[in-house]
Amino acid sequence: MDIFLQQVINxxxxxxxxALVALGYTMVYGILGLINFxxxxxxxxxxxxxxxxxxVLGGGPLVLSNxxxxxxAVLTAIFVCSILAFFIERIAYRPLRNAPRLAxxxxxxxxxxxxxxxxxxxxxxxxxxxxxxxxxxxxxxAGANVTNVQLxxxxxxxxxxxxxxxxxxxxxxxxxxxxxxxxxxxxxxxxVNVNTVISLTFIIGAGLAAIAGVLxxxxxxxxxxxxxxxxxxxxxxxxxxxxxxxxxxAMVGGILLGLIESIGAGYIGDLTxxxxxxxxxxxxxxxxxxxxxxxxxxGIMGERVADxx
Amino acid sequence: xxxxxxxxxxxxxxxGVVFLISFLGLSGCGSDxxxxxQKVIKIGQVSPLTGNIAHLGKDNENGARLAxxxxxxxxxxxxxxxxxxxxxxxxxxxxxLKSTIVAQKLVDAGVIGVIGHLNSGTTIPASxxxxxxxxxxxxxxxxxxxxxxxxxxxxxxxxxxxxxQGRVLGAFAIKLGAKKIGVIDDRTDYGKGLAEEFEKSAVxxxxxxxxxxxxxxxxxxxxxxLTRIKSKEADLxxxxxxxxxxxxxxxxIKNLGLNVLFLTGDGGxxxxxxxxxxxxxxxxxxxxxxxxxxxxxxxxxxxxxxTETFNQSxxxxxxxxxxxxxxxxxxxxxxxxVDPKDYLPKLAAIEHAGVTGPVSFDQKGDIKRGTISLYRxxxxxxxxxxxxx
Numbered sequence: 281m282d283i284f285l286q287q288v289i290n291x292x293x294x295x296x297x298x299a300l301v302a303l304g305y306t307m308v309y310g311i312l313g314l315i316n317f318x319x320x321x322x323x324x325x326x327x328x329x330x331x332x333x334x335x336v337l338g339g340g341p342l343v344l345s346n347x348x349x350x351x352x353a354v355l356t357a358i359f360v361c362s363i364l365a366f367f368i369e370r371i372a373y374r375p376l377r378n379a380p381r382l383a384x385x386x387x388x389x390x391x392x393x394x395x396x397x398x399x400x401x402x403x404x405x406x407x408x409x410x411x412x413x414x415x416x417x418x419x420x421x422a423g424a425n426v427t428n429v430q431l432x433x434x435x436x437x438x439x440x441x442x443x444x445x446x447x448x449x450x451x452x453x454x455x456x457x458x459x460x461x462x463x464x465x466x467x468x469x470x471x472v473n474v475n476t477v478i479s480l481t482f483i484i485g486a487g488l489a490a491i492a493g494v495l496x497x498x499x500x501x502x503x504x505x506x507x508x509x510x511x512x513x514x515x516x517x518x519x520x521x522x523x524x525x526x527x528x529x530a531m532v533g534g535i536l537l538g539l540i541e542s543i544g545a546g547y548i549g550d551l552t553x554x555x556x557x558x559x560x561x562x563x564x565x566x567x568x569x570x571x572x573x574x575x576x577x578x579g580i581m582g583e584r585v586a587d588x589x
Numbered sequence: 590x591x592x593x594x595x596x597x598x599x600x601x602x603x604x605g606v607v608f609l610i611s612f613l614g615l616s617g618c619g620s621d622x623x624x625x626x627q628k629v630i631k632i633g634q635v636s637p638l639t640g641n642i643a644h645l646g647k648d649n650e651n652g653a654r655l656a657x658x659x660x661x662x663x664x665x666x667x668x669x670x671x672x673x674x675x676x677x678x679x680x681x682x683x684x685x686l687k688s689t690i691v692a693q694k695l696v697d698a699g700v701i702g703v704i705g706h707l708n709s710g711t712t713i714p715a716s717x718x719x720x721x722x723x724x725x726x727x728x729x730x731x732x733x734x735x736x737x738x739x740x741x742x743x744x745x746x747x748x749x750x751x752x753x754q755g756r757v758l759g760a761f762a763i764k765l766g767a768k769k770i771g772v773i774d775d776r777t778d779y780g781k782g783l784a785e786e787f788e789k790s791a792v793x794x795x796x797x798x799x800x801x802x803x804x805x806x807x808x809x810x811x812x813x814x815l816t817r818i819k820s821k822e823a824d825l826x827x828x829x830x831x832x833x834x835x836x837x838x839x840x841x842i843k844n845l846g847l848n849v850l851f852l853t854g855d856g857g858x859x860x861x862x863x864x865x866x867x868x869x870x871x872x873x874x875x876x877x878x879x880x881x882x883x884x885x886x887x888x889x890x891x892x893x894x895x896t897e898t899f900n901q902s903x904x905x906x907x908x909x910x911x912x913x914x915x916x917x918x919x920x921x922x923x924x925x926x927v928d929p930k931d932y933l934p935k936l937a938a939i940e941h942a943g944v945t946g947p948v949s950f951d952q953k954g955d956i957k958r959g960t961i962s963l964y965r966x967x968x969x970x971x972x973x974x975x976x977x978x
Contacts, residue, residue: 283819283820286819287816290810290812290816291813293812294810294813297810405640407836407861409836409864409865409867412867416840418843418844418845418846420846425844425845425846500809500810500837500840501837501840501865502809502836502837504833506807507809510808542816544813545802545817546814546817546820547817549802557802558804558814559803561813
C-alpha cells in the first residue's frame with residue numbers, strides 16, 4: 281500500500297508540473313484559439329533567466345540572504361518572460377491573426393525552434409544545476425516520501441489556477457478577456473481594446489511559464505536549453521486531455537496524465553507479467569488521451585468556449 | 590512521437606544547409622603545401638569539433654596530430670620513397686547523418702586510413718563507407734559492440750567495448766555485495782547494449798535482476814520507476830545511460846528514501862554527473878574503459894609531450910587516438926606500402942607497445958587487452974578504485 285501511495289504522490293507531483301505549464305497553453309487557446317507551441321520554450325527561458333539572475337545576485341558585491349535572491353530572481357524571470365512573450369505575440373502571431381489557422385501554428389513551431397537555438401547560443405549546450413538556495417527536505421508519512429519542493433509545486437499550481445479563475449471571472453480585465461474569446465470584433469465594438477487584451481493574455485501566460493520553469497528546474501535540479509520542448513508537448517497533451525481552453529480542465533488533465541504515467545510505469549510490468557515494461561508509460565498515456573477524445577472530443581472538462589469559424 | 594521526429598528532421602535539414610553554405614565558403618581556402626621529393630600520405634581523423642563535446646573531439650585530433658608530427662620527424666621511407674604524413678581532420682558534430690558525409694569526403698580526398706570517429710553512433714554508419722573503400726578505420730573511443738560485429742576487416746578499435754565493460758560491471762556489482770539488482774536503461778544503442786551485458790554477467794556471478802526499467806535520454810523524472818524498484822527491494826541500481834539522467838536520478842533516489850548502491854557505466858563517469866548529483870552523488874560507483882592517465886605505462890611521458898605541444902591538458906581519449914595513429918603508421922611501415930591490401934593484414938596482426946598499453950587486435954578488430962577502471966564518488970570527486978580486464 282505504501283508503494284501505491286508513493287506512486288500516487290509521484291503522479292500528483294508530475295501532474296502538477298504538467299498542469300502548471302498546461303495552464304499557459306489553455307489560457308492562450310481559450311482567448312485566441314491558438315496553440316502557442318513556443319510556450320514550452322518560454323518555460324525554459326524562465327528557468328535559465330532565474331539561474332543566471334541567481335548567479336549574478338549571489339556573486340555580486342551585495343550580500344543578500346537566500347530568500348531575497350530567490351524573490352528577485354523569480355521577479356527577473358517573470359519580467360524577462362513577459363517581455364519575451366509580448367514580442368513573440370507581436371512578431372509571430374499578430375500579423376497572422378486573420379490568416380488561416382495553420383499559418384500561426386507553423387510560426388509557433390518556428391518560434392519554438394528559434395527560441396531553443398537562441399537559448400543554446402546564450403546559455404550553451406551544457407546542463408545547468410539548480411543552486412542550493414534552500415534545503416530540500418524529504419518527509420515520510422505512511423511509508424511514502426515527499427519533499428518540500430514537491431509539496432510547494434502541488435500547492436502553487438492549485439493556487440495559480442484558482443487565482444486565474446478569479447481574475448477571469450471577477451475582474452474587469454477578465455470580462456474583457458471573456459468577451460474577446462467570444463468574438464474579437466464585437467468585443468472591440470463594445471470598447472474593448474482587443475490588442476491590449478491579447479497582449480495581456482500572453483504576458484500573464486509567460487509569467488506563469490516563468491514560475492513553472494523555476495519550479496521544474498528546482499524539483500529536478502537541472503536545466504537545459506531543450507527542456508521546454510518535451511515538457512511543452514506533455515503539457516499540451518494534458519491541456520487537450522482536460523479540455524483545451526478550460527482552466528480547471530488543464531489542472532485535471534495535468535494531474536490525470538501524471539497519475540497515468542506514474543501508475544502505468546509502476547504497474548504495467550506486474551500486470552502483464554513482464555510482457556510490457558515501463559517503456560510503455562507514454563504509450564499508455566496517449567492511449568488514454570485517444571480514448572477520452574473518441575468519447576469526448578472536447579476533453580474531460582471541455583466546453584464550447586469560442587465558436588468563431 | 591511523430592512531432593518530435595519531424596522537428597528533428599527539420600533541424601537536421603537546417604543544420605545541413607548551414608553546413609553546406611559554410612563548406613562552400615571554406616573549400617577554396619585549403620592549400621596543400623608540396624614538399625619536393627616527398628610523397629604525401631593523407632590520413633583522416635574524425636571527431637565532433639563543434640557542439641557540446643567539442644573539447645573531447647579536439648582532444649582526439651590533438652592525439653592523432655602528435656603521432657603524425659612524430660612520424661614526420663623520423664622522416665620515414667616507404668617503398669623506397671621519402672614520405673610525409675598529412676592529417677586531414679573533419680568534424681562530424683557527433684551526428685550520424687553528418688558522419689557519413691565527412692566519411693565520404695575523406696574517401697574522396699584519398700586518405701589511406703582513418704582514426705575515428707569518437708562516438709559509437711557516428712562510428713558505425715561511417716564504418717560501411719570505409720569498408721566499401723577498403724581503407725582501415727581505427728576508433729579511439731567508440732565502445733558499442735556492433736561496430737566490430739559487422740564482419741568488416743577494416744574496422745578496429747583501441748578501447749575496450751561495452752561487452753567487456755558490462756561484464757566487468759556485472760561482476761563488480763556482485764563484488765560490492767549486491768544480491769537483488771534493479772536495472773534502468775535509457776533505450777539508446779549504448780544504454781541497451783551495456784544493460785544486456787551487465788545483466789548476463791551479474792546473473793552469471795550469482796545476482797538476481799529484480800526489475801528492468803526503462804527511461805529515455807530526455808527525461809528528468811524517474812520517481813515512478815524508482816518506486817517500482819523500491820517495491821522489489823533491490824539493494825543496487827545499475828543505470829545504463831548518460832550523466833544528464835544519472836545526476837537527477839541520484840537526487841530522486843535519496844528523496845524517495847531508497848537505501849541502495851548506485852552503479853553506472855562510462856556515460857555517468859563525468860564531471861557533469863558530480864555537478865548534477867551534488868551531495869547526493871556521494872558514494873556512487875562508475876566505470877570507464879581504459880586506465881587513468883597516471884596508471885598507463887607511457888602516461889607520464891605522453892602527458893608531458895602533449896601539454897608541451899598543445900599547451901592544454903588531456904581530456905580523455907587523446908592517448909587512444911595517439912596509439913591508434915601510431916598503430917596505423919607502424920602497419921604501413923611494416924608492410925612497406927600504403928596500399929590497404931598490403932597493410933591491413935599487418936595491422937590485424939600488429940603488436941604495438943602503446944601509451945595506453947599493448948595494442949593488438951582479435952579476430953573482430955577489438956583490442957585484445959581491454960581494460961576497465963572503476964571509480965567511486967568520494968568528497969565530490971571521482972576516486973580511482975581498481976582496473977580490471
